[in-house]
Amino acid sequence: MASVEIQNVRKAYGDVETIKGVSIDVPDGSFVALVGPSGCGKSTLLRMIAGLEEISGGTIRIDSRVVNDVEPKHRDIAMVFQNYALYPHMTIAENMGFSLRLAKRPKPEIAERVADAARILGLADYLDRYPKQLSGGQRQRVAMGRAIVRNPKVFLFDEPLSNLDAQLRVQMRAELKDIHARIRTTTVYVTHDQIEAMTMADRIVVMRAGVIEQIGAPLDLYDRPANTFVAGFIGSPSMNFLNGVISDDRQSVVTGDGVVLPLASPAAAEAGRPVVYGIRPEHLSAGSADAPLSLAITTVEPTGSETFLLGSIGEQKVSAQLRERIVTKPGDQLPLTLMPSNAHLFDAKTGLRIE
Amino acid sequence: MTISSDHNAAEHGEGRSLRRKKQIVDVSIDVFLFVVSILMLLPLVFLVANAFKTPAEMLAWPPTIIPRDPTLENFSAVLGETPLLRWIGNSLSFAVMSMIAIVATSAIAGYIFGKFRFRSMNVIFALFLATAVVPFEVYMIPLYFQVKALGLLNSTWGLLIGYLVMSFGIFLIRQNVIHAVPDELLEAARIDGAGEFWIFLHIVLPLLRGPLGALSVLAFFQAWTAFAWPMIIATTQSSYTIEVGLALFQTGFTVDLGRLSAASATVLIPSILLFVILRRNFVQGVASTGMKE
Numbered sequence: 326m327a328s329v330e331i332q333n334v335r336k337a338y339g340d341v342e343t344i345k346g347v348s349i350d351v352p353d354g355s356f357v358a359l360v361g362p363s364g365c366g367k368s369t370l371l372r373m374i375a376g377l378e379e380i381s382g383g384t385i386r387i388d389s390r391v392v393n394d395v396e397p398k399h400r401d402i403a404m405v406f407q408n409y410a411l412y413p414h415m416t417i418a419e420n421m422g423f424s425l426r427l428a429k430r431p432k433p434e435i436a437e438r439v440a441d442a443a444r445i446l447g448l449a450d451y452l453d454r455y456p457k458q459l460s461g462g463q464r465q466r467v468a469m470g471r472a473i474v475r476n477p478k479v480f481l482f483d484e485p486l487s488n489l490d491a492q493l494r495v496q497m498r499a500e501l502k503d504i505h506a507r508i509r510t511t512t513v514y515v516t517h518d519q520i521e522a523m524t525m526a527d528r529i530v531v532m533r534a535g536v537i538e539q540i541g542a543p544l545d546l547y548d549r550p551a552n553t554f555v556a557g558f559i560g561s562p563s564m565n566f567l568n569g570v571i572s573d574d575r576q577s578v579v580t581g582d583g584v585v586l587p588l589a590s591p592a593a594a595e596a597g598r599p600v601v602y603g604i605r606p607e608h609l610s611a612g613s614a615d616a617p618l619s620l621a622i623t624t625v626e627p628t629g630s631e632t633f634l635l636g637s638i639g640e641q642k643v644s645a646q647l648r649e650r651i652v653t654k655p656g657d658q659l660p661l662t663l664m665p666s667n668a669h670l671f672d673a674k675t676g677l678r679i680e
Numbered sequence: 681m682t683i684s685s686d687h688n689a690a691e692h693g694e695g696r697s698l699r700r701k702k703q704i705v706d707v708s709i710d711v712f713l714f715v716v717s718i719l720m721l722l723p724l725v726f727l728v729a730n731a732f733k734t735p736a737e738m739l740a741w742p743p744t745i746i747p748r749d750p751t752l753e754n755f756s757a758v759l760g761e762t763p764l765l766r767w768i769g770n771s772l773s774f775a776v777m778s779m780i781a782i783v784a785t786s787a788i789a790g791y792i793f794g795k796f797r798f799r800s801m802n803v804i805f806a807l808f809l810a811t812a813v814v815p816f817e818v819y820m821i822p823l824y825f826q827v828k829a830l831g832l833l834n835s836t837w838g839l840l841i842g843y844l845v846m847s848f849g850i851f852l853i854r855q856n857v858i859h860a861v862p863d864e865l866l867e868a869a870r871i872d873g874a875g876e877f878w879i880f881l882h883i884v885l886p887l888l889r890g891p892l893g894a895l896s897v898l899a900f901f902q903a904w905t906a907f908a909w910p911m912i913i914a915t916t917q918s919s920y921t922i923e924v925g926l927a928l929f930q931t932g933f934t935v936d937l938g939r940l941s942a943a944s945a946t947v948l949i950p951s952i953l954l955f956v957i958l959r960r961n962f963v964q965g966v967a968s969t970g971m972k973e
Contacts, residue, residue: 377867398873410864414886424872475872 327388327401327478327511328353329374334383336369336535343369345535346383351479351528354509358526360519360558366535368483371515375404375481388478403472404481407488409464411456411471417443418452421470442470445504462493469501473508482514486521498524519559523547531555549669553676556603556669562633565609565643567602568673571595578602578670582639585617589665594672594679601676603669606633609645612662620645620659634659728948730941731755738937754942764943766918767925771904772950773836774921778843778903779896785845786895790853791884795866805854812847817908824912834919842909843902849895856891857884897958904951922947 329351336344344366351357359367372378374385376397384391392400403424411420419426421442422435443449446466456464465485472480485501486494502525505512516522522529523543531538531546531554538558539551550556556564567586569578575591578600586602594600612618620643624635627650634645634653638661645661653659670679725745730738732750758764793805823842832838861884869879885892910921920928926947929940 375867375871377870397867397871400871402871404868404871406864406868408862408864410862410868412865412869412883423869427873427878471868471872 328386329479329511329513330384330386330389331370331374332384332386334370334373334385335381336366336373336378337381342381343535344373344381347532347535347537348383349530349537349540351511351513354511355527356505356512356514356525357528357530358514358516358522359530359532360516360522361532361538362558363517364534365532367515367517367532370532371404371481371483371513374479374513375402376400401478402481403475403477403479404483405465405468405472405485407484409456409468409488411464411467413456416453416455417448417459417467417470420456420467421452421474423471424475438474438476439470442473445473445507446470446500461489462497465489465497466500469504473504476510478511480510480512482512482516484516485514486516487518494521501525520561523559529559531558549678550603551678553601553603553671556671560605562606562644562646564603564605564669566671567604567638567641567643569600569602571598571600573597580639580641582641584639586668587617587663587665588668588670592670592679594670599673600679601671601673603671604663604667606644606646608667609643609647609661609663611647611649611651612660614660616660616662618661618663620661622653622655622657622659624655625653724948727941728945730937731945733938733941735938738941754938755946758939758942758946762925762928762939762943763918763920764922764925764946767920767922768947768950770836770914770919771922771947774839774843774906774910775900775903777836777840779899781840781844782846782849782899782902783892783896786849786853787885787888787892788880789845789850791857791861791880793850794854794857795861795863808847808850812851816842820909820912827913832913834914834916838913839903839906839910839921842913843899843906846895846899846902849899852891852895853888856888860891861887893958893960897955900954901951 329349331347331349331351333346333348334344335342335346347366347370349357359370361367369378373380374387376392376395380393384393386392387400387402412423415423418436418439421439425435425438439452440449443452446469448463448466448470451459451463451467456467459467465488468485482501486497489497498521505525514522514526526543528540529543529546530540533554539546539555541549543559546555546559550559550564553566557566567578567580567584569580569584569586571592571594572579572585573596575588575594575596577588578586578592580586580602586604592600609618609620618638620634620636620638622634622636626633626635630648632647632649632651634647635642636645636659637643645659651659671677672679726743729745729747731754732747732752733744734747734749734751734753737744737748789808793801793808820842827833827838827841830838830841832841865883865887866879869883874882905923906921907923907927910924911927914920914924917925922943926940926943929936929943
């Protein structure tokens with residue numbers, strides 16, 4: 326096991342810089358998720374850690390050793406790919422024992438380590454089969470088995486669950502988390518699915534356009550997003566953003582159409598400053614007739630456990646996720662309340678959080 | 681009730697006529713393909729039949745498919761009076777060695793063109809493809825002088841020099857590498873600790889079995905049926921390949937049809953054998969267009 330230190334790493338293709346000076350510390354034994362929309366550079370960064378892409382600037386250390394120019398095979402890492410990358414002409418046992426065979430380990434040792442990994446992953450009955458005879462979830466497990474067998478210093482995962490169906494993804498998510506809890510190998514996990522990142526990682530790195538937007542524990546990112554991008558990216562459904570200005574008493578935000586949005590404490594910004602008021606859909610609840618907000622409903626989506634409403638407050642689009650079952654229909658006005666302590670305040674120009 | 685049953689009857693009638701129409705189309709396609717395949721097979725059947733006929737029967741009209749009076753005389757004459765087996769041997773060694781060389785060069789070059797990205801690579805690949813445009817006959821003579829200077833006339837090595845590389849083979853393998861060998865597979869192997877040559881041998885080659893099988897058949901028959909090049913390289917009877925040897929039966933004024941047929945029928949055997957053995961690979965390799973998993 327080892328730590329991974331990424332310092333001011335850059336990647337440029339000609340004049341185009343895709344990673345613009347990124348620094349991340351991945352402590353020994355931790356599980357760090359890199360998330361962000363497509364093209365944010367998260368996969369490139371992972372491939373740079375693996376040694377599959379060259380680094381244009383900065384340093385990467387694995388276990389305190391600078392590995393900038395070290396070949397992938399000498400970095401002591403294991404990588405799991407989105408499309409599994411299993412060798413189709415080898416059996417599951419051969420696939421899993423491949424790296425050990427290359428390292429010229431004695432056959433009994435290979436067999437034993439493969440059997441161990443197969444037991445952990447529930448693959449013991451499939452060792453003689455070929456990849457094409459397995460289901461997607463089983464193939465993904467073989468790909469993980471191939472990584473586990475090597476007992477590497479670092480695991481790198483490149484969107485390993487994106488090819489699975491929704492149900493299997495939830496199941497594999499739990500299995501992955503469980504495996505990490507047992508073997509505690511330092512893990513860097515790339516995903517575009519923030520739920521995956523939230524549920525599995527110790528720490529999340531949110532990236533956009535080659536820059537880190539925020540690093541933190543999953544609930545920190547949820548509770549205290551550093552800017553509107555992170556606020557909108559973390560959490561599902563996405564946070565509502567309402568434009569307005571700080572009121573004269575700094576106790577609320579007033580929108581252009583006169584809606585007053587309450588704040589828990591006086592804003593750390595001068596009165597009249599343009600701001601963005603953020604409130605998560607799940608933090609809105611149905612209120613009594615005299616509630617301060619009123620949602621003009623356009624869509625009602627009941628899911629059984631909760632009701633998802635789309636509509637507008639004043640001129641601005643808002644969604645609400647209510648835990649209770651309410652009888653309503655498009656065109657209705659629904660009074661909403663919120664806890665001011667759940668509201669977030671961002672600068673309208675920079676998008677940065679205002680405490 | 682009556683309305684719905686009438687409706688049903690009408691629907692059934694329509695379904696029946698649709699089915700019948702489909703059946704007629706299917707049968708006509710079958711008949712058409714059957715006739716075409718008979719037409720394609722007929723020359724081959726006559727060739728083999730003629731090999732067993734007497735000269736008189738061969739010229740008889742209407743021609744017979746099964747010889748009335750089968751004879752082995754043509755075969756014994758061909759095998760006894762000409763070094764036919766020797767020619768077959770020459771052709772076999774030429775075709776097999778050419779096949780090995782072409783498979784090896786195409787696999788390596790195709791893999792490199794398909795997976796390694798250097799700026800100069802596209803230029804080199806374009807040059808390779810350009811060589812396919814130049815007919816062999818254009819550079820056959822300069823190549824002949826080269827073979828002569830090397831002292832390789834009348835030898836399999838001399839024959840081989842014109843048939844070491846096939847630009848179509850490189851193209852075929854490159855396309856298959858791009859479609860059938862994902863980058864991740866090579867990267868996974870690199871991370872697992874495999875060297876580049878090891879990856880080529882143990883990962884890439886097994887995945888290219890189909891196209892390489894197809895290429896083997898193509899390369900084998902290209903050399904097996906080569907005529908002009910062996911004609912100028914082989915100047916003594918004992919170094920002839922079978923194609924050149926067969927031409928001997930046809931002089932400026934006469935054609936010895938019986939012997940030519942017997943010799944040709946003998947020559948068919950190795951080709952048919954090879955095709956039967958590699959048939960599955962051949963079909964797979966030619967048909968694979970990225971439809972693989």
